[in-house]
Amino acid sequence: MKKIINAPADVVTDALRGMAAAHPDRLRIHLDPDFVVRTDAPVSDKVAVVSGGGSGHEPLHVGFVGSGMLDAAVPGAVFTSPTPDAVQAAIREVDGGAGTLLVVKNYTGDVLNFETAAELAAGEGIGVRTVVVQDDVAVQDSTNTAGRRGVGGTVLLEKIVGAAAERGHDLASCHEIAERVSAGVRSMGMALTAPTVPHVGEPSFDLADYEMEIGVGIHAEPGRERVELESADRIVQRLLEPILADLPFREGDEVLLFTNSMGATPPTELYLAHGVAERFLAERGVRVTRRLVGPYITSLEMQGMSFTLLKLDDELRQLWDAPVSTPALTW
Amino acid sequence: MKKIINAPADVVTDALRGMAAAHPDRLRIHLDPDFVVRTDAPVSDKVAVVSGGGSGHEPLHVGFVGSGMLDAAVPGAVFTSPTPDAVQAAIREVDGGAGTLLVVKNYTGDVLNFETAAELAAGEGIGVRTVVVQDDVAVQDSTNTAGRRGVGGTVLLEKIVGAAAERGHDLASCHEIAERVSAGVRSMGMALTAPTVPHVGEPSFDLADYEMEIGVGIHAEPGRERVELESADRIVQRLLEPILADLPFREGDEVLLFTNSMGATPPTELYLAHGVAERFLAERGVRVTRRLVGPYITSLEMQGMSFTLLKLDDELRQLWDAPVSTPALTW
Amino acid sequence: MSCTAREVTAAVRRGAEVISVHRDELVELDRAIGDGDHGENMDRGFRAVLAQLELADPPTPGAVLKLVATTLISSVGGASGPLFGTAFLRAASTVGDAESLDATAIAASLRAGVDGVVARGKAEPEDKTMIDALLPAVRAAEESAGRGGEPGGTLATAAEAAEVGARSTVPLVARKGRASYLGDRSAGHLDPGARSVALLLAAFADVEGAE
Amino acid sequence: MSCTAREVTAAVRRGAEVISVHRDELVELDRAIGDGDHGENMDRGFRAVLAQLELADPPTPGAVLKLVATTLISSVGGASGPLFGTAFLRAASTVGDAESLDATAIAASLRAGVDGVVARGKAEPEDKTMIDALLPAVRAAEESAGRGGEPGGTLATAAEAAEVGARSTVPLVARKGRASYLGDRSAGHLDPGARSVALLLAAFADVEGAE
Ligand SMILES: Nc1ncnc2c1ncn2[C@@H]1O[C@H](COP(=O)(O)OP(=O)(O)O)[C@@H](O)[C@H]1O
Ligand SMILES: Nc1ncnc2c1ncn2[C@@H]1O[C@H](COP(=O)(O)OP(=O)(O)O)[C@@H](O)[C@H]1O
Ligand SMILES: [Mg+2]
Ligand SMILES: [Mg+2]
Ligand SMILES: [Mg+2]
Ligand SMILES: [Mg+2]
Structure with a gap:
């Protein structure tokens, strides 16, 4: 294996440290649980847009944290969904009172872990809506599979719904726009x-x-x-x-x-x-x-x-x- | 060889076509000889900054064409310096009357071909200055070699001198700034x-x-x-x-x-x-x-x-x- | 005879050991029909469980199971994290504050765990998931407990059934989880999650049988 | 006997053929101590020359050499483009409008070409460049012409000397061009540019010798 790393188990954390060093004006990172938020979070009265998933797909999602896109990104281990507590902690950190939209790629692990996080956050009184991206036409038979995977469409959706949130759309409207992107x-x-x-x-x-x-x-x-x-x-x-x-x-x-x-x-x-x-x-x-x-x-x-x-x-x-x-x- | 290409000999031209399609607002391409210019070139009374070199180092240089950086980039075949006629044609296309600064990476091929282009352009009455980037400390003994290679420093130099040109510095001043970057x-x-x-x-x-x-x-x-x-x-x-x-x-x-x-x-x-x-x-x-x-x-x-x-x-x-x-x- | 918190803790520790020994095998299984992280996920999770057990000494079997559940949920990730986490969480609820578990309680907690996995993951039998190891295991445990079996024997029967169930996933075409994307190409491979279930139950049985 | 435009054109065509046949060998040589493009560069250049020769029919040896020079300059790129281009350009200037070239004119044009390459590239003998093939070649040509040799014989002598000169680059440590970055690791390899010189001169000699 040819990689520029130290211990394989530390790759995600070590990379986050480097990201924080590289973008001090844009990002703040939190370690254990790991997540990345925009420096000015929470932005009050703005819908927070939060996404995440296994690492290894960068710049998705951590590279899309910033004004006009994501408020927080929660990276899991490489190719492994993050855990609910990490997602919940990120939501807490960025929710500005207008609710949080979760952008989830349709993989069993992501769906289950984000689902739990949404329940936990809702239990704390945070308004949470979720959009599940499932744009991969390579998965043909979605009744005999875990359903279509979320792939490239996620990037476009995060950009567009991030802009809507930045413009002041409310949670229901952000969710509607996200669903429209997902449908098309x-x-x-x-x-x-x-x-x-x-x-x-x-x-x-x-x-x-x-x-x-x-x-x-x-x-x-x-x-x-x-x-x-x-x-x-x-x-x-x-x-x-x-x-x-x-x-x-x-x-x-x-x-x-x-x-x-x-x-x-x-x-x-x-x-x-x-x-x-x-x-x-x-x-x-x-x-x-x-x-x-x-x-x-x-x-x-x-x-x-x-x-x-x-x-x-x-x-x-x-x-x-x-x-x-x-x-x-x-x- | 695993590549998403058609004929190997057409790779550079085919890629330029795709680049033009991808960035219609920013770039204009010219084929045979191949070069890329910013859409609003020539910008009158602005020093034009022109670079180029073998392809295969993208985004350098073609991806850096635009406001605040390069006025034109001249890509050669993969890993092969472009020819003087191509460089000369690009200079003609972007020189806005305030002269042109050539940014050349220190490889025998680039130096010789750009040198000839500079002579040809000067012969047409265009003010041309050249900066040769040679920042690679891996080349230790520069008396027994072709000299230090131009590598990463080129990106920084093109950004900085491009900003100077955009701000209205004259050719001598742009050249001085370029030399300062190169020295440091x-x-x-x-x-x-x-x-x-x-x-x-x-x-x-x-x-x-x-x-x-x-x-x-x-x-x-x-x-x-x-x-x-x-x-x-x-x-x-x-x-x-x-x-x-x-x-x-x-x-x-x-x-x-x-x-x-x-x-x-x-x-x-x-x-x-x-x-x-x-x-x-x-x-x-x-x-x-x-x-x-x-x-x-x-x-x-x-x-x-x-x-x-x-x-x-x-x-x-x-x-x-x-x-x-x-x-x-x-x- | 029945199991106290001490024995359940010992069983969990042994489970962690076995997962660690089989980490690379589980990676290989998941590499064939998934994304290659299952061994690392389970190992990370159970190492976290061991760390938690160093800090806390849960007083009841239910408390042990709850600690395992929450630790797995917050450290495994992927599909297996919430699924194994839910299984242990439901099992914990079922046993409540009991000081010790007899075979019937063990079978009931297994049943609750499996129901939790089905509720969350919506997998059916023969979808080539951990369910194909869990379901036969719980049936065998219920039968053994019904016959008045001891905890050790009940877990041993469950472990054997899980092992057979896991092996039965080999010819199946996956319909849930990441392996489902392969369609027919998923046949001919052992499901990694089912293998984990069999490994864990065998480890638990080992410890309880030795008591 | 002397060479007219027709013969010089034939020699150039033959050179293009030989380069094309040896394209992959030149790529391999450059891959070992450079960036692997020399064969493709030379082949692209000489294919462009052939295309130009289809469009134009230069009337004098000097005009043929000039066409080769400008075409190589605008199609080869890299280090070899300007260097071979300069060589042909200087050779063209030297022979001027002459209707045909005798051995003395050929030797003189070779000398001018080599001087041009040195002026542009600043390489010295034993720097492991095309100079190490060109210099012995021009000396051999001058000697042969001085002894009253024919064009064919003069070119043949030059080609032999170039071949020996090219081979002499094998043990050398490069001090110019891309191979110089390898330091001592450049020793043990044939310089691709020197090999091109030897191939071209042999091709030219072949044609003139046959006249
Ligand atoms: N819907 C489901 N129901 C039950 N088990 C499932 C389901 N989806 C996946 N699994 C189990 O999870 C295992 C894969 O876990 P793991 O590799 O850790 O997660 P991921 O698939 O997210 O990479 C599979 O082998 C399968 O046994
Ligand atoms: N300064 C120089 N003087 C003479 N010949 C040179 C010089 N630098 C390089 N060469 C010749 O050029 C050849 C390499 O040509 P080529 O591979 O086409 O260009 P590049 O090195 O730009 O990729 C070398 O083998 C060498 O013979
Ligand atoms: Mg995974
Ligand atoms: Mg080259
Ligand atoms: Mg997996
Ligand atoms: Mg080369």
Whole structure:
């Protein structure tokens, strides 16, 4: 295992320490339980937006803490949901009296742990609403599975609902907007290599030199199918077709296209794929009016990428364009 | 070779097309010769800042085109300096009458090609000054080598001199500031894995599972020495000690610490190393007042990292803090 | 014969030991059809339990089980944290303030634990989860207790049934948890959570049998 | 006997062919002590030269050399682009408008080319660069021309000397170019640029020798 770390068990805490040192103006960290909050939290009378999940997907979620996005992020161990007490402590720290919206990716562990935290916080009189993101079209049969996974859509949702909260929307309105994003967002990913979890020490799966994994999640769970390497053109098609088929994006629809690196895929390849995707969508009459390209929801040092498409309306577009100032996303 | 590309020979051009599609408000691209300019170029009466070099180090330089940083970037083939005609064409496109500052990394190829471009542009009556960045302390004996390589310091220099140009400094003043940055900046890097150049098809060097390369450059040239893997604490020490020894950073000196990922090193490891570095420097009385942490000058999908230290004074700090709006760096 | 807080504590300590010894095996099982953290999660959780047991000396079996529950909930994370946590929490409630547990109480607490896991995780039998080890275990325990068995014997029967139940997950296609994303590719592998259940029950039986 | 534009063009085409055939070998050499692009750089450059030769039919040897120079400069990049470009540019200037080149003119143009490379790159002998192939080649050419040699023979002698010179770079420690960063670790490898020089001169000699 090749990593720049000290003890594998301390990786998350050590990284948080470094994050705090790197962004003294933006972030405050709390250790044991671990969470990250924006320096000016709690912002009174603002809905607090809190998310979290296993570590290893950075910048998600800790890199999105700041004005216009998350009030707090709660990182678990690598690829492991955080525990309810940590989430509860973070909620306490950032709730400004207007209630808290929890953004949860749909994995059994996250759902169960955040559910418990929500109950605990509600028991303390904090208004809590939850949105569960489940945008991964690679999971086809959601009755025979734990349901669709939350992947790239989470980034877009956190940005948009964070802007709504910053603008003063109340908890019900933030929740409605979050549900609207969740309803209109779809993703699909692929991997060329597997990541190595520090406390495991070897790659999460074995992939031959000529193979790629299509429909992979962000925990390096094996994907929909394993096929031979193909050209960028063909890969883009393999990812976008199921997305378009799943949510009927129609001719003339306005969408945000998010081209995401799983970690180790460099900007050249990502931009290349983004360019192919823009042409692919233009040919089908889907109008891309906003874009995000970069490593925003990753799987450690996995090589691979994902696309996310979000249907925009005027309100969502305005919220997307609204200012944001976080370590990983700023405009 | 595992890459999301079509034909290896088209990688740079295909990526530029995707970049243009991703950032229609910020960038305009020109193909054959390839270069990228900010949409509002030429900005009249502003010194134009132009850089470039082999591709494969993204976001350097193309991702730094925009207000407050570069007016144009000229990408060559992967790891290969661009040709003089391309640089000359970019200069023509962005020079706004106040002259052009060329930022060149110290590699024989870059120096020779940009030198020729500068002569050609000067021949057309454009005022051209050049700064050569040579901040890599891994190259010890610069009389018996091609001289020190330009690495991480380039990012800082481009940001600072870009801000100076945006503020209306004239060419002589921009050049002086660039030389000041160059004089006070030092870097050192390391690699855990080798990248694969698309037109080569196999890794640039072979490194055993238990080895790392200390003092590596950004073209995956082998480094200063090859040693066994060590803890993050020890790696940080190996990189920072030669930097501190080279430029006498003294107790109380104010510095900017730039912790850079070579591509595939994920944010957790990078922040972890950054935290270690901050403690290391604090113990030695070096005051870190500004930080940059992320993958800003990379070597394709290489795993590894580098540190850059820049001595700050009031003017340099203010220029660093000045607004910047580019695809990869915005505040 | 019945188990006091001392014996329940000893059983939990032994469970922690066994999980630690099998950490890498559980990682490997989860790597095959999940995300590879199960061994680390359980080991982290039970190490935390051991640490808590150094600080506190819970006076009743129920208090021990409650300490295990809250510690697992606040240290394991993932899917297994809330599920094992709930199981121990429900078991604790069921035994109440009793000074010691006989076989019937043990079977009842197991039943309550399993019901808790089902309530939270909504898994059905043959979904390839820890339920496939837990359900046969509780049935075997109830039967043994009904026949007037001792705590040690009851736990031993439960452990054997859990072991068989865990092994029965191998051919199954997962329908819950992370392994479900693999579809048919999940068949042919042992479910890590079910394996943990079997390991824990065997450890508990070991200690009680030795009393 | 002397070489006209037609023969010089044929020599250049042959050079392009040889570079293309040896592309991967040059990549390998550069991968060992540089950044692995030399084969691709040279091949890209000479393919561009071939494309230019399809469009234009330069009337004099000097015009052919000038076309090669400007095309290499605007298509190779890296260190080798400006260096080979300068060499061909200086060679072109030296031969001027001459309709054909005898051995003396060839030797003189080689000398001018080498001087150009030294002026730009500042390498000295034994720095482990293309200079270590170019310098012996030009000396051999001058000697052969001085003895009244024919163009073909002169180029053949130069090519042989270049080959020996290139091989002489193997034990050297690089002091210029990217290989210099390796320090002592650069010893034991053939310099890719020197190998390109030897390949090109051999290709030129081949064509002229056949005339
Ligand atoms: N809905 C569920 N009901 C019961 N058990 C479940 C459920 N989902 C997952 N599990 C159990 O949890 C185990 C995985 O735990 P673990 O790896 O620690 O968590 P995660 O899946 O979050 O990484 C599975 O092997 C399975 O036995
Ligand atoms: N200063 C120099 N003088 C002469 N030749 C040089 C010099 N620097 C490099 N070279 C030659 O250039 C070759 C490398 O060319 P190439 O790989 O195409 O460019 P780069 O080093 O920019 O990647 C070396 O093998 C060497 O022969
Ligand atoms: Mg997990
Ligand atoms: Mg090169
Ligand atoms: Mg798991
Ligand atoms: Mg090279």
